Amino acid sequence: MSEGRLFDRRGFLGGGCALCGLLAAGCQTTTAAGPARLNPGERPAAASDEASLWSAMERAERDIRTSAHIVRTPEVMEYLTGIMTQLAGPFARDVRLYVVRVPEFNATMAPNGMMQIWTGLLLRCSNEAQLAAVIGHELAHYTQRHAIERLRAFRSGTDIAAFLGLGLAVAVGGLGMLATQLATVGGLMAYTRDQEREADAVGIELAAAAGYDPGQGGALWERLLGEVARDERGDRGRGGFFASHPAIEERMEVIRRDTAGRTGETHAERFRSRLGGLQLALVEEELRQRRYARSEWLFDHLHKDGANPGLMLHALGEVNRLRDAAGDGERAAGFYTAAVAATGAPPEAWRGLGLVERRRGRADAASAAFTRYLALKPTAADAAMIRSYLS
Amino acid sequence: MTRLFAVALLVLLTACNQWTLVNPGPTNIRSSLQLSPTIAFNQRAGALPAQPTETWTLDGPLLNRVWILPGIPEGRPLVVAPSTFADPNARPFPAIKPTMNETEMMELIADTISIDNGQVALTTENLRPTTFSGQPGFRFDFQFAGRNELRYRGSFVGAMIDGKLFGVMLTATSLHHYQSLLPEFERLAASARRLTAAS
Numbered sequence: 042m043s044e045g046r047l048f049d050r051r052g053f054l055g056g057g058c059a060l061c062g063l064l065a066a067g068c069q070t071t072t073a074a075g076p077a078r079l080n081p082g083e084r085p086a087a088a089s090d091e092a093s094l095w096s097a098m099e100r101a102e103r104d105i106r107t108s109a110h111i112v113r114t115p116e117v118m119e120y121l122t123g124i125m126t127q128l129a130g131p132f133a134r135d136v137r138l139y140v141v142r143v144p145e146f147n148a149t150m151a152p153n154g155m156m157q158i159w160t161g162l163l164l165r166c167s168n169e170a171q172l173a174a175v176i177g178h179e180l181a182h183y184t185q186r187h188a189i190e191r192l193r194a195f196r197s198g199t200d201i202a203a204f205l206g207l208g209l210a211v212a213v214g215g216l217g218m219l220a221t222q223l224a225t226v227g228g229l230m231a232y233t234r235d236q237e238r239e240a241d242a243v244g245i246e247l248a249a250a251a252g253y254d255p256g257q258g259g260a261l262w263e264r265l266l267g268e269v270a271r272d273e274r275g276d277r278g279r280g281g282f283f284a285s286h287p288a289i290e291e292r293m294e295v296i297r298r299d300t301a302g303r304t305g306e307t308h309a310e311r312f313r314s315r316l317g318g319l320q321l322a323l324v325e326e327e328l329r330q331r332r333y334a335r336s337e338w339l340f341d342h343l344h345k346d347g348a349n350p351g352l353m354l355h356a357l358g359e360v361n362r363l364r365d366a367a368g369d370g371e372r373a374a375g376f377y378t379a380a381v382a383a384t385g386a387p388p389e390a391w392r393g394l395g396l397v398e399r400r401r402g403r404a405d406a407a408s409a410a411f412t413r414y415l416a417l418k419p420t421a422a423d424a425a426m427i428r429s430y431l432s
Numbered sequence: 433m434t435r436l437f438a439v440a441l442l443v444l445l446t447a448c449n450q451w452t453l454v455n456p457g458p459t460n461i462r463s464s465l466q467l468s469p470t471i472a473f474n475q476r477a478g479a480l481p482a483q484p485t486e487t488w489t490l491d492g493p494l495l496n497r498v499w500i501l502p503g504i505p506e507g508r509p510l511v512v513a514p515s516t517f518a519d520p521n522a523r524p525f526p527a528i529k530p531t532m533n534e535t536e537m538m539e540l541i542a543d544t545i546s547i548d549n550g551q552v553a554l555t556t557e558n559l560r561p562t563t564f565s566g567q568p569g570f571r572f573d574f575q576f577a578g579r580n581e582l583r584y585r586g587s588f589v590g591a592m593i594d595g596k597l598f599g600v601m602l603t604a605t606s607l608h609h610y611q612s613l614l615p616e617f618e619r620l621a622a623s624a625r626r627l628t629a630a631s
Contacts, residue, residue, distance in 0.1 A: 104581075108581060109577030109581055109583060110552075110553070110577060110579075110581075142552075142553045143551060144551055145551070322553070326551075326553060328543075329542075329543045329546045329547065329551070329554070330543075330547065330551065331525075331526045331543055331547070362536075363526075363536070363539065365529055365531060392535075396533060396535060396536070399533065400531055400533070422555075422556050422557050422558060422559060422572075423535055423538070423556075423559040423572075425558065425559065425560035425561070426534050426535060426559045426560055426561060426570065427535075429560075429561045430533075
């Protein structure tokens with residue numbers, strides 16, 4: 042139906058990272074392995090290879106700023122930017138956050154301070170502390186200048202500007218690829234395992250310094266691993282990064298070890314309330330992928346984590362209704378019934394209940410559910426069809 | 433042998449990108465659906481035999497296209513060969529089930545469009561009853577932004593007839609092409625006639 046080429050999934054999963062801690066202090070250190078970390082407000086020297094890299098990223102960022110795939114809800118962006126600002130401390134004015142509508146787990150940081158969080162990651166966070174761990178991880182990419190470090194290692198005689206220029210031409214012009222794909226050097230190369238470990242460590246320290254429970258980052262990893270293990274597509278469902286980076290399990294163990302016994306706030310309720318109506322859109326994006334077993338496992342675990350019970354029960358009902366295998370209709374009806382009795386259920390839960398009851402031949406129950414749905418959402422996209430069912 | 437294989441592959445790839453002319457007037461689609469365009473279209477030729485749909489366009493599929501569903505049976509997806517926008521890991525696409533109601537058929541079509549265009553956020557609107565080929569059917573409109581940043585609008589009109597999904601769908605850029613092609617799309621949808629062995 043269409044022509045083009047889409048994503049290479051790296052970034053938080055495969056994105057780089059570096060040295061430990063002290064991000065908030067903003068002090069400058071030099072490592073034997075890489076360049077000195079950035080100071081707040083610092084830009085690369087003119088005519089340097091790093092300046093070329095920043096320039097390319099700034100061009101990509103101009104495209105992203107006007108992209109149709111960016112979440113622009115002011116209250117959501119104000120909230121998420123606030124979390125990043127708190128974690129970034131003295132670097133807060135150097136970094137910018139964009140939420141990109143892609144229903145996969147990922148976040149990226151470009152070397153010029155452009156951070157992207159994919160909507161699939163927001164769905165998978167149960168609380169603010171989990172998101173803070175990711176943002177902390179990505180901030181470390183920026184302050185530790187991992188992109189230029191990796192690019193210089195990768196370069197070996199290749200002209201950096203030509204390299205990036207080719208990347209831009211192919212990504213934006215040649216194949217019509219979304220500019221976000223290029224927005225991080227992580228999209229062009231993977232970071233080392235050591236850098237990943239260091240990034241995790243930085244994320245933990247930043248989250249802890251801001252008062253968050255630092256172990257929540259490990260909990261997020263754990264749930265992701267459990268989710269992809271249920272993917273109907275087997276190894277393909279793990280995506281390119283998982284296929285080539287089995288160290289995820291190892292990193293999760295290290296995070297667990299390093300955060301054992303440490304406590305802090307999760308701010309789960311604040312996370313749910315501030316994301317507001319975006320949460321239903323996140324659920325719908327996931328449902329559209331039709332990866333039933335994986336989504337069911339995810340929604341079930343988010344529900345057990347206490348994340349918006351009405352919405353998660355509705356999501357479980359939707360998975361069962363859409364899959365429609367043996368017994369799914371009955372299970373879907375059960376989830377919808379529980380959803381509408383819980384807090385936070387969207388009107389669509391009544392519609393789902395009506396559809397499965399209609400399919401099960403329970404006309405009265407279906408009519409009652411449809412009537413309730415139309416009362417709650419008279420301008421629904423499918424209102425005319427639902428009214429035809431009632432008549 | 434290798435050279436022969438390379439030539440065969442080249443011929444196959446070339447065939448995949450060929451277009452043939454569809455003249456105005458009654459046109460049979462795979463012996464199962466007849467449409468009567470009032471203007472000439474380009475039809476994608478050399479599509480994979482397993483691909484259950486046909487594509488027509490006036491100005492190229494990135495600007496406008498009419499997607500024709502000539503009776504897709506139970507258990508089959510609407511897309512077999514994903515577009516190059518789609519995540520290669522996204523398959524299999526959802527398949528038609530006999531228990532589906534109109535809302536669920538709309539969801540199936542919308543989800544297929546979303547996945548095939550690179551997991552785009554797609555909004556459906558105004559699902560309502562209609563007729564298609566003289567049978568009770570359904571219609572809805574939709575919008576999405578492609579991964580190429582073009583904004584698209586679309587409309588689907590179709591029906592489940594004897595367990596097979598028939599329909600036509602217009603997808604075109606919001607700027608100019610959708611409104612420009614909508615009247616012809618309405619005529620196409622109204623002209624649809626299911627073909628049977630007896631017809």
